[in-house]
Amino acid sequence: MSQTADVRMQILEANRKAAEALRRRFSQEKTLVVNLISSPGAGKTTLLEATVARLAGKLRTAVLVGDIATERDADRIRRLGLPAYQILTGGACHLDARQVEGALARAGFGALDMLFIENVGNLICPTSYDLGEDFKVVLLSLTEGDDKPFKYPAIFTKASVAVLTKVDLQNIVDFDVEAVETQIRTLNPQAQVFRVSAKTGEGMEAWCRTLELALAAKRA
Numbered sequence: 001m002s003q004t005a006d007v008r009m010q011i012l013e014a015n016r017k018a019a020e021a022l023r024r025r026f027s028q029e030k031t032l033v034v035n036l037i038s039s040p041g042a043g044k045t046t047l048l049e050a051t052v053a054r055l056a057g058k059l060r061t062a063v064l065v066g067d068i069a070t071e072r073d074a075d076r077i078r079r080l081g082l083p084a085y086q087i088l089t090g091g092a093c094h095l096d097a098r099q100v101e102g103a104l105a106r107a108g109f110g111a112l113d114m115l116f117i118e119n120v121g122n123l124i125c126p127t128s129y130d131l132g133e134d135f136k137v138v139l140l141s142l143t144e145g146d147d148k149p150f151k152y153p154a155i156f157t158k159a160s161v162a163v164l165t166k167v168d169l170q171n172i173v174d175f176d177v178e179a180v181e182t183q184i185r186t187l188n189p190q191a192q193v194f195r196v197s198a199k200t201g202e203g204m205e206a207w208c209r210t211l212e213l214a215l216a217a218k219r220a
């Protein structure tokens, strides 16, 4: 094995241990944790704004956001009056479990029903890093093209939920929704796929209901 491959394995192994500790903690605290992954601009923060706004009345929610630079996304959530903490990766293209651990210690969210982690905008790097989440959600916007699941198979294989975002643009862009769903189901037959527009609200109810059911299952 090359030295680079060896170092990478050590990093992933250290991350796996940190993620396991987080998963034990979230399990004890009965907090549902969702890790959102997509390319830049697919609509992660917009979906979260719409999601936490809907759930906030009945559930204690908070958001951790990873970006290379700026507090912009955390500010967007805080503007809604909801707790958010920005993790600045300083160049890294993904979040790791130690960063999540450190951010939780500093954020002081208190007891939570749901914690959303918005990963750094990238369809590749975040795939390999477990953050102790209950499940990964991959977002694919209609403006990105309908060939993406087969071109970036790892994340579509690992994410148990896929959200096709910006479906309000369906009549403007050439995007074969059925073909994409077929690609996703070929890679992951168990995947749940949602068609959502955070702008119009289409699909939001089904997406939020799935989150609530997952929380109920975790508490059972």
Ligand SMILES: Nc1nc2c(ncn2[C@@H]2O[C@H](COP(=O)(O)OP(=O)(O)OP(=O)(O)O)[C@@H](O)[C@H]2O)c(=O)[nH]1
Residues within 6 Å of the ligand: 038, 039, 040, 041, 042, 043, 044, 045, 046, 047, 073, 120, 121, 122, 165, 166, 167, 168, 169, 196, 197, 198, 199, 200
């Ligand atoms: N038409 C339409 N535009 C949307 C929708 N959701 C998000 N957008 C737009 O897409 C752009 C990017 O949205 P963000 O939510 O910032 O995307 P993001 O994935 O958080 O981006 P990064 O954090 O930079 O990776 C913004 O201009 C949004 O207004 C949607 O449902 N419909």
Ligand SMILES: [Mg+2]
Residues within 6 Å of the ligand: 044, 045, 046, 073, 118
């Ligand atoms: Mg964002």
